[in-house]
Amino acid sequence: DVKVTQSSRYLVKRTGEKVFLECVQDMDHENMFWYRQDPGLGLRLIYFSYDVKMKEKGDIPEGYSVSREKKERFSLILESASTNQTSMYLCASSFPATADTQYFGPGTRLTVL
Amino acid sequence: AQSVTQPDIHITVSEGASLELRCNYSYGATPYLFWYVQSPGQGLQLLLKYFSGDTLVQGIKGFEAEFKRSQSSFNLRKPSVHWSDAAEYFCAVVPTGTASKLTFGTGTRLQVTL
Numbered sequence: 001d002v003k004v005t006q007s008s009r010y011l012v013k014r015t016g017e018k019v020f021l022e023c024v025q026d027m028d029h030e031n032m033f034w035y036r037q038d039p040g041l042g043l044r045l046i047y048f049s050y051d052v053k054m055k056e057k058g059d060i061p062e063g064y065s066v067s068r069e070k071k072e073r074f075s076l077i078l079e080s081a082s083t084n085q086t087s088m089y090l091c092a093s094s095f096p097a098t099a100d101t102q103y104f105g106p107g108t109r110l111t112v113l
Numbered sequence: 114a115q116s117v118t119q120p121d122i123h124i125t126v127s128e129g130a131s132l133e134l135r136c137n138y139s140y141g142a143t144p145y146l147f148w149y150v151q152s153p154g155q156g157l158q159l160l161l162k163y164f165s166g167d168t169l170v171q172g173i174k175g176f177e178a179e180f181k182r183s184q185s186s187f188n189l190r191k192p193s194v195h196w197s198d199a200a201e202y203f204c205a206v207v208p209t210g211t212a213s214k215l216t217f218g219t220g221t222r223l224q225v226t227l
Contacts, residue, residue, distance in 0.1 A: 004156070031213055040122070042203060042217040043157075058214065090156060099145035099164065099207040102215060104156035 003027075004105035006091055012111045019078040021108050023091030029103075030096040032074035034058075034066060037088040037107070046089075049074055050096060081112045115140050117206050119218035126194050127226050134189040134221050136204030144206035146187040147215065148178055152200045160202075163187060174198070199225045 007022035023032065031050050035043040035058075045058030047066040055066050063085060067075045074093075078085055088109050092102040118137045126132055138144060145164050149157040161172025168180040178189045187204060204218040 033214075035217075040219055042219040043205075043215075044217075045214055048214055092157075094213060096213070099147075099162070099213055101159050101162070102157075102213075104149075104158070106154070106156045 004091055004093055004103050006089075006105040006108050008108050009106065010109050010111075012113065013078075013081050014113050015082060017078075017081050017112075019081045019110065019112075021076040021078075021089055021091075021110070023074045023076070023093075023105055024072055025074075025091075025093040025103070026072065027093065027103070028071065029093035030071070031094045031100075031102075032068065033092040033094075033102065034064075034074065034076045035090045035092065036060070037090055043090060046076065081110075083112050086110060086112045115208065115216070117204055117216055117218040119202075119204055119221050121221045122219070123222045123224065125224040125226060128196050129193050132189075132191045132194045132198070132223070134202050134204075134223070136187045136189065136218060138185050138187065138204075138206050140185075140206065140208055142209050143180075143182060144208045146178075146180060147205040147207075148172065148176070148187075148189050149203045149205060149217075150174075150200050151203065151220075157203065160189070194223075194225055196225045196227060199223055 004025045034046040048056045049068045065077045091105040094100045094102045147162045148160040205215040
C-alpha cells in the first residue's frame, strides 16, 4: 500500500514563528503536493513539486515556501506564521502521468495563536 | 471562470437509502474527473475517476458515478448507504492538457441516520 506520512497530526505555534511541515512518501512518486483545507473552501493547492528541487506555485502560495531535497520528502515552510494560516494541511503524492491518482497523508492540523 | 461546484454542503440520508451527490464543472473541454472521500480524522481516498470511454464509472465501496457531458455533471451515487459512509465527499477535476493539479469542489458532508 502507498503510504504518505506527515510529521505531526496536531501542531500549535505562535504568531511569527517559523513552521516546518514534513511529508514523506514511500512509493517513489515524482509528484508531491501541499494543500490546505478550510471549511466551505475545500482543498486549495499551495505548492506542487514534480521532481527533486523543482517546484511550482499553486493557487495560494503567499506566505509559504517549500523544499524538496530528496524525492521522498516534501516540506512546507511557513516563514512567519500568522493566525490566518490556522488550517488543516494535507500532503499528497502521485506518479507523473497526467491526472494519475493522488495519495494523501492524514493531515496536520495547525493552530497559530 | 473555470470551476467545480458541489451545490450541497450537507446531506442526511437514512441507512439503506440511496444516495446521489452532485458535482458540476465549468471548463471548455471535458476535464478528468474524480471523487474523493475523507472519513473523520483521515486523509482523502480516491473513490473513482473518469478519463474517457464508458460514462458510468464503478468505484470502491459500492460507489458509482455518471458523466453527463450535456449537463457538465459527474454525480456520485450509491444504491444503499451504510452508516460507515458518513464522511465528506469531494469532487475534483484536472483540466485536460494541464499538469496533474487537482481543483477541488468545496465538499459535501454526508450524515447517515440509523
